[in-house]
Amino acid sequence: xxxxxxxxxxxxxxxxxxxxxxxxxxxxxxxxxxxxxxxxxxxxxxxxxxxxxxxxxxxxxxxxxxxxxxxxxxxxxxxxxxxxxxxxxxxxxxxxxxxxxxxxxxxxxxxxxxxxxxxxxxxxxxxxxxxxxxxxxxxxxxxxxxxxxxxxxxxxxxxxxxxxxxxxxxxxxxxxxxxxxxxxxxxxxxxxxxxxxxxxxxxxxxxxxxxxxxxxxxxxxxxxxxxxxxxxxxxxxxxxxxxxxxxxxxxxxxxxxxxxxxxxxxxxxxxxxxxxxxxxxxxxxxxxxxxxxxxxxxxxxxxxxxxxxxxxxxxxxxxxxxxxxxxxxxxxxxxxxxxxxxxxxxxxxxxxxxxxxxxxxxxxxxxxxxxxxxxxxxxxxxxxxxxxxxxxxxxxxxxxxxxxxxxxxxxxxxxxxxxxxxxxxxxxxxxxxxxxxxxxxxxxxxxxxxxxxxxxxxxxxxxxxxxxxxxxxxxxxxxxxxxxxxxxxxxxxxxxxxxxxxxxxxxxxxxxxxxxxxxxxxxxxxxxxxxxxxxxxxxxxxxxxxxxxxxxxxxxxxxxxxxxxxxxxxxxxxxxxxxxxxxxxxxxxxxxxxxxxxxxxxxxxxxxxxxxxxxxxxxxxxxxxxxxxxxxxxxxxxxxxxx
Numbered sequence: 001x002x003x004x005x006x007x008x009x010x011x012x013x014x015x016x017x018x019x020x021x022x023x024x025x026x027x028x029x030x031x032x033x034x035x036x037x038x039x040x041x042x043x044x045x046x047x048x049x050x051x052x053x054x055x056x057x058x059x060x061x062x063x064x065x066x067x068x069x070x071x072x073x074x075x076x077x078x079x080x081x082x083x084x085x086x087x088x089x090x091x092x093x094x095x096x097x098x099x100x101x102x103x104x105x106x107x108x109x110x111x112x113x114x115x116x117x118x119x120x121x122x123x124x125x126x127x128x129x130x131x132x133x134x135x136x137x138x139x140x141x142x143x144x145x146x147x148x149x150x151x152x153x154x155x156x157x158x159x160x161x162x163x164x165x166x167x168x169x170x171x172x173x174x175x176x177x178x179x180x181x182x183x184x185x186x187x188x189x190x191x192x193x194x195x196x197x198x199x200x201x202x203x204x205x206x207x208x209x210x211x212x213x214x215x216x217x218x219x220x221x222x223x224x225x226x227x228x229x230x231x232x233x234x235x236x237x238x239x240x241x242x243x244x245x246x247x248x249x250x251x252x253x254x255x256x257x258x259x260x261x262x263x264x265x266x267x268x269x270x271x272x273x274x275x276x277x278x279x280x281x282x283x284x285x286x287x288x289x290x291x292x293x294x295x296x297x298x299x300x301x302x303x304x305x306x307x308x309x310x311x312x313x314x315x316x317x318x319x320x321x322x323x324x325x326x327x328x329x330x331x332x333x334x335x336x337x338x339x340x341x342x343x344x345x346x347x348x349x350x351x352x353x354x355x356x357x358x359x360x361x362x363x364x365x366x367x368x369x370x371x372x373x374x375x376x377x378x379x380x381x382x383x384x385x386x387x388x389x390x391x392x393x394x395x396x397x398x399x400x401x402x403x404x405x406x407x408x409x410x411x412x413x414x415x416x417x418x419x420x421x422x423x424x425x426x427x428x429x430x431x432x433x434x435x436x437x438x439x440x441x442x443x444x445x446x447x448x449x450x451x452x453x454x455x456x457x458x459x460x461x462x463x464x465x466x467x468x469x470x471x472x473x474x475x476x477x478x479x480x481x482x483x484x485x486x487x488x489x490x491x492x493x494x495x496x497x498x499x500x501x502x503x504x505x506x507x508x509x510x511x512x513x514x515x516x517x518x519x520x521x522x523x524x525x526x527x528x529x530x531x532x533x534x535x536x537x538x539x540x541x542x543x544x545x546x547x548x549x550x551x552x553x554x555x556x557x558x559x560x561x562x563x564x565x566x567x568x569x570x571x572x573x574x575x576x577x578x579x580x581x582x583x584x585x586x587x588x589x590x591x592x593x594x595x596x597x598x599x600x601x602x603x604x605x606x607x608x609x610x611x612x613x614x615x616x617x618x619x620x621x622x623x624x625x626x627x628x629x630x631x632x633x634x635x636x637x638x639x640x641x642x643x
Contacts, residue, residue: 001497003240003280004239004240004244004277005268005306005311006273006274006277006279006309007034007251007272007311007314007416008245008246008247008248009214009247009248009249009273010033010035010036010037010070010071010247010248010249011024011027011028011031011033011035011036011037011067011197011266012036012038012039012249012250012251012254013036013037013039013041013044013045013544014039014249014250014251014253014262015252015253015254015258015259015262015265016039016044016259016262017039017041017042017043017259017318018260019261020073021044021058021061021166021264022061022073022193024044025061025062025065025388025426025643026065026069026399026401027262027263027266028065028067029065029066029067029424029425029443029590030262030443030444030602030633031069031266031270031633032443032444032445033067034066034068034311034501035068035069035070035247036062036067036068036069036070036383037069037070037072037073037247037249038069038072038073038108038110039073039075040072040073040074040101040104040148041075042076043214045058047074047097047100048097048100049449050104052103052104052107053630055104055107055108055331056107058108059108059109060357060427061107061116061427064425064426064427064439065425065426065441066425066441068109069109069110069278069476070110070111070112070247071110071111071113071114071211071247072101072104072105072108072110072112072113072114073111073114073250074097074098074101074114074419076094076115076116077116077156077160077285077513079185080119081094081121082094082309083095083098083115083117083118083132083133083136083137083140084118084120084126084129084130084132084133084136084163085118085119085120086118086120086121086128086129086132086133088204089225089341091118091132091136091401094118094136095136095139095140095457095526097135098113098140098141098154099140099143100116101113102140102143102144102147102149102151103147104425105144105147105149106148106149109118109220110149111149111150112149112150112151112152112153112210112211113140113144113149113150113151114150114151114152114154114185114211115140115151115152115153115154116135116153116154116156116160116161117133117153117155117156117161117162117163117164117327118132118133118136118160118161119161119163120132120162120163121268124641126162128584129162129163130163130173133163133164133173134173134176134177134239134309137151137153137173137177137179137182138179141177141181142486144181145179145180145181146166148180150181150182150210151179151181151182151183152153152182152183152184152211152335152417153170153173153174153183153184153185154170154184154185154208154213155169155170155187155190155191155194155271156187156190157189157190157193157194157220158193159485162232165190165193165194166191166194166195166196167184167186167194167196167200167203167204167614168204168206169181169190169202169206170184170205171184171208172202174205174208174217174396174625176614180619182204183208183209183210183211184191184201184208184209184210184211184402185209185210185211185212185213185569186198186211186213186333187211187212187213187215187251188213188216188217188235189213189215189216189217189219189220189221189222189229189230189538192217192219192230192414193217193219193220193221197238198234198235198238198239198242199238199242199371202242202244207245208605209244210246210249211246211249212239212244212246212247212248212249213248213250214232214235214249214250214273215230215249215250215251215252216228216229216230216232216269216611217229217230219251220643221254222252222253222267223252223253223254224250224252224258224265224266224268225250225268225269225272225273225302226268226269226272227254227265227268227537229287230328231627232273232274232276232597233271233279233280233284233286234237234286236273236276236277236280236286237280240280241315243495245307245318250266250269252265252266253385254629258534259282260420267631267633268631268641270481270593270631270633271625271630271634273630274309274625274626274631275466275626275629278308278458278626279308280308281306281308307490307491307494307619307622308494308498308619308622308623308626309622309626310490310619310622312487314446315446315483315487315490316484316487317449318441318442318443318446318450319441319446319449319482319483320483321441321442322440322442322449322450322451322453322454322480323452323479323480323483324440325438325440325452325454325457326439326457326479329438329457329458329461330453330457330461330464332436332438333458333460333461333462333465334465336392336418337462337466340390341390341391341392341418341558342368342370342390342391343369343371343372343386343390343392343457344363344369344371344372344391344392344394344462345371345372345373345374345384345387345390345391345392345393345394345397345412345417346359346360346371346372346373346394346396346455347373347374347375347376347379347384347393347394347405347406347408347412348376348395348396348397348405349375349402349405350402350446350527350528351447351448351524351527351528352396352397352398352402352405352451353373353375353376353396354524354527354528355396355447355448355451355452355455355520355524355610356394356396356451356455357373357519357520357523358372358452358455358456358517358520358609358610359456359458360372360373360459360606361457361516361517362456362459362460362463362607363459363462364461365463365466366463366468366469366561367459367463367466368466368468369462369463369466370386371520372384372386374408375402375404376395376402376404376405376407376408377407377408377470378502379408379411380398380404380407380408380411383411387412387417388415388416388417389415389416391406391415391416391417391418392413392417392418392420392429393409393412393417393418393419393420394419394420394421394455394458395408395409395412395419395421395422395430395434396421396422396423396454396455397421397422397423397424397428397430397557398423398424398425398442398444398447398451398476399423399424399425400423400424400425400426400428400429400430400431401422401429401430401440402430402544404432405430405538406429406433406515408464409421409430409434410433412640413433413435418432418435418436419434419436420434420435420436420437420438420539421433421434421436421438422437422438422440422451422454422455423437423438423439424439424440424441424442424447424450424621425439425441426439438454440454444533444632445618445621445622445632448521448524448610448611448614448618449486449611449614449615452608452610452614453479453482453611454613456607456608457479460472460475471603474601475604475607476600478601478604479604480599481599482608482611485597485598485600486611486612488596489595489596489597489612489615489616490615490616490618490619490641492595492596493595493616493619494541494619496643497616497619497620497622498623498641500588500590500619500620501620501623501624501627502562502623502627503559503586503588504530504536504559504624505584505624505627505628507557507558507559508536508537509536509537509538509539509558509559510526510530510537510538510539510559510560510561511538511539511541511546511550511553511554511558511560511561512525512526512530512538512539512540512541512545512560512561512562512563512632513540513541513542513543513546513560513561513562513563513573513576514562514564514565514569515542515544515565515569515570515571515572515573516542516565516567516568516569516572516609517565517569517606517607517610518563518564518565518566518569518570518573518610518611519542519543519563519569519615520610521563521609521610521613521614522540522561522563522612523540525563525613525614525617526538526539526540526541529617529621529632531556532635532638533621533625533632533633533634533635534621534624534625534628534630535630539553542572543562543569543572543573543575543576544572546576547575547576547579551574553581554580554584555583555584555588556583556584556585557584558583558584559584559586559588560576560580560584560586560587560588561588561589561590562576562577562580562587562588562589562590563589563590563613564577564589564590564591564592564593565592565606565609565610565613566592566593566602566605566606566609567606567609574614576616577589590611590613590616590617592605592608592609592612595612595616
């Protein structure tokens with residue numbers, strides 16, 4: 001039995017109708033989605049007025065962010081759309097709208113079109129309206145099939161339709177239409193209102209269920225999970241037990257207030273699903289939440305030996321994308337050094353800037369090429385006498401929209417510098433305004449490794465061109481296997497990650513330290529993960545400074561986290577490691593030397609410490625957010641307020 005996975009949950013623009021479409025897309029990327037269900041609603045995607053050219057433009061914006069469209073769902077309940085209407089003009093215009101939607105599916109590369117049965121007059125014979133619905137949906141399905149598009153039909157609540165309200169009636173309509181490309185969609189609210197269960201639905205429809213709207217309710221309401229009373233854990237367990245392998249979407253409307261700012265409701269729903277999947281994986285019986293499942297098979301709702309809330313294929317693709325930038329990075333460096341570049345600035349905001357530090361130290365300690373690390377906001381305010389027409393400026397930004405970095409780019413170009421931006425998304429201000437942009441799609445859970453690799457490639461390329469590094473090609477050959485190696489680290493660390501998450505969750509304050517290549521990851525994890533994403537107070541301190549103040553904060557029970565790499569800085573961390581147990585027994589050490597990396601030399605292992613530590617700590621974060629019931633995507637202030 002295959003179980004439900006978090007990557008089956010799509011993003012969607014339900015409740016985004018009062019916000020720019022790009023805001024929706026950016027939110028989906030930041031929430032880690034790969035596929036989206038598009039709600040065809042004005043002003044974003046009004047099907048009757050959307051041209052082929054406009055649809056292709058929408059697809060480009062979607063694809064540039066590494067997303068794909070799974071399903072197109074034209075608005076058909078609030079709009080005057082009714083394929084079963086006794087009014088000829090309304091029925092004909094509704095059929096035409098759905099035929100047009102099928103054509104737009106081709107332009108949007110959406111394999112699925114979402115349909116509903118409509119309704120007849122309340123005082124007319126049901127058979128007449130039923131026939132109009134069957135004929136219309138059959139016509140739409142045939143047209144969609146000619147375009148290579150599949151369709152799904154969803155039962156509606158009784159207040160929305162007087163034709164199809166439950167699984168048995170839906171099965172009857174599908175049998176009568178008999179279109180091979182027409183399947184069923186489940187809506188958990190409509191299902192609950194009808195008195196059906198997941199098992200009832202599969203008994204009636206079997207393998208014809210191809211899409212699910214997974215939503216909470218009381219039992220109606222289309223609510224975010226946690227705002228209603230429906231049994232999410234039972235639904236996920238039953239879907240997994242019945243072998244469902246299609247997509248699930250949160251169709252959130254509520255009382256309309258979700259549309260003010262839909263992201264918190266989505267974050268809440270994703271967090272609820274993550275918790276329930278983690279509970280199922282741990283053997284908790286959703287039908288008896290007080291104890292473990294009595295049926296051992298239920299623990300397989302997440303595939304055996306899988307990592308918590310992790311998509312291996314997605315991870316490998318993202319990391320391979322970063323490694324693939326070696327050639328264009330080297331070509332850029334060759335061009336700029338050949339043109340007489342005399343220094344290099346790394347200019348990144350927040351975590352992206354921190355992740356540049358290992359490359360900066362590499363160049364500062366092993367190359368004579370002048371290399372500087374600047375904070376964008378400070379650079380703009382203070383300026384630098386070193387910045388000019390012979391400067392290379394590297395600006396990393398996952399979103400490509402960071403305001404301080406945009407201003408630093410503008411300032412650098414005013415000074416005549418050549419700007420290279422490293423972004424996670426194309427068609428963003430930083431990507432478009434740079435002299436050269438290299439985009440490698442990533443998200444919060446994968447960007448630490450990708451930025452570490454990209455900045456390392458810049459450093460190694462400069463040293464290669466200047467004759468300061470021997471073995472560049474051998475290093476690239478090893479890096480080609482890095483995505484699989486990082487995945488192996490994650491798999492091997494999963495058990496310990498769960499234990500470390502409990503240690504971190506048990507304290508509201510942590511000292512976190514490192515040195516050499518491990519220090520930037522200690523700084524990053526403390527500030528950007530524990531502080532920003534978990535609201536846990538930390539004191540990141542370089543191991544060489546630990547004995548110049550921070551040691552006075554130690555007392556029994558104080559948590560210290562030490563990150564060890566395999567370069568010269570290791571000795572500094574070991575000094576801290578030897579001292580701390582004299583004061584507190586709460587010491588956590590993560591040592592890259594413990595990670596199995598076949599085919600990597602000692603020199604390359606040392607260079608890769610930031611990526612290795614980041615990939616292990618991501619597993620800790622995945623367990624931590626579930627354990628603390630605090631999604632990594634939740635923010636109170638960051639990008640929520642003006643500052």
